Structures are given as structure tokens and as C-alpha cells.
Amino acid sequence: MIKARIVVTLKNGVLDPQGRAIEGALSTLGFEGVGGVRQGKVFDVEVAGDDRAAAEADLRAMCEKLLANTVIENYAISLI
């Protein structure tokens, strides 16, 4: 069993109103000096077998086909 963590984030230049709202809330709580917040998603995925190269290729295909919308999002895969 191979475990992977996939992090999906908005591309640079794509407006993130939710991140802005979170940034505003942090400031309301008194956290000063927060230069910016970008919101993203984390997927923890388990892949059967122990072929790490094959798993990584599969995970990449999962990101391209479903987990990320590459029009607006980047993804990063790390095997745990």
C-alpha cells in the first residue's frame, strides 16, 4: 500500500476571494502582518501495490482528469 498526499492550489494570478475573506478574519482576530492567504485542497490517497513509479503515474493522471482543474489550479503529489 502506497500513501500519497496531493495538494491542489490556485494558480498565481487567479483571484481567491475565499483566501481574502480568511485573511480578513485573521486580521480581525488580531493577527498582524499576514501578507496573504491562498486556500487550497488536500487529498490523501491510498494506492494498492508497492510500485511507486506506477503509483505516481496513476496519481498524476488522477490529478489531470479529476482532482485538479488545470485551467485554474496547480497540483503537487508527494508519496508518504
Next chain:
Amino acid sequence: MKTAVVLLPGLNRDRDMIAALRSISGVEPLTVWQTETAIPPVNLIVVPGGFSYGDYLRCGAIAARSPVMQAVAAEAARGVPVLGVCNGFQILCEAGLLPGALMRNTSLKFVCREVKLEVVTNRTRFTSGYAEGQIIRCPVAHHDGNYFADEATLERLHGEGQVVFRYAEGTNPNGAVRDIAGIVSESGNVMGLMPHPENLVEPEHGGTDGCGIFESVLGLGQKVAA
């Protein structure tokens, strides 16, 4: 004029769409469930609005990968007109049948109100019944209608006349880039828009401004000279 309406779990504007198509075309629309892998020959396929699959992952993302959307893509490739409204627009973008993506409204609020739309071009199968530059009324109801595409895509959309509807008179409800409310595919037979023309097709709705889209694509009604 035969029409088909795609049904997916979580859609809620399907009945409004069916009622509009029935009244305008005079024929009861077919309904096509998410598991179906083929769509009978029709003159128009509509992906209606709602919250397919609870908007899980991203609006329209799961629906876009359902079997029926493969069938919709196959029909679109054959040149059959396909219309996506609201969640339907999001689904068509997620399915890659239209460029760009629909993001969270910049206000972070769900907007449910009437907007003004400019008919940017009437040289499409969906807008030939309107005059170019005509301003029509149309209701919107969405949380993720903020259209986004990269600069190169936007330039192409404008250059090729693929931007069909723009929010007019300062009524952009969602922060969509360049006020884009609706676009058509390069091939011209797939259109998506966030507003709900099916909710303004009878005098009892308060107006009939939405009829033009259905009449245009179905070849009904009066054509307006360009």
C-alpha cells in the same frame, strides 16, 4: 422539434427547463438519466441548473465525468446543439466542451436576482433571434458564476466571436472576467451561460426575454435582422 434534458442527481432546475422547452417547442422533452450512454437524435440537448453531486470537489466536476456526459460530448462532436445553464455551464466547462472555469463569486455570496445581459453577437445558433447589442433581462441564481480564463483564451474568445452574453449596465453579479455571462464553443454548437433564460419565457414570469435563445436554436419564431 425534439429536445433532451440531462438529469443528474442534485440538479433542481430540470423541471423549469422541461416546462420551458415543452411550451416553446410544443413537444415533451426527452429526459436522459446520468447512467445512459447514448442519447437519441434530437435538435437540442440541455444540461440544466442545480447542484449536481452536491457541488462536491468543484461545481460540475463529478457530473462532467458521468456516463451521460460522454454521450453529450459524442453528440456535440456530431454537431448537435448543446446548451448548459448555470450548473450546466459549469459541467460543460469541467467536461472540456467549453473553455475556462467558473469560480466562487467574488462577493462570496449566493446571488439570486435579475441582471441585464448584452447580446454581444447574434451570429450564433443560439442568439440569431436577438439583435446584436440588444439588452435583455434575465434572472441569475448561483454561488459560483465567476467566469475565468487565461488571457490567451480570452483574446481568442473575443477574436472568434465566442463571447455571446455579457452582464450589462453594471449588473455583473459574480466578478466574472470581462463581464462574461455566456460563451459558445469554437464549433458554435455548444453554449453555456450562468443566467437562467428558462425562467423568463412566459408573461407570468414577468417577461419573455429568454425565449430568443430557445427559438433561435430550434429555428422557431421571428428572426431579427442583423
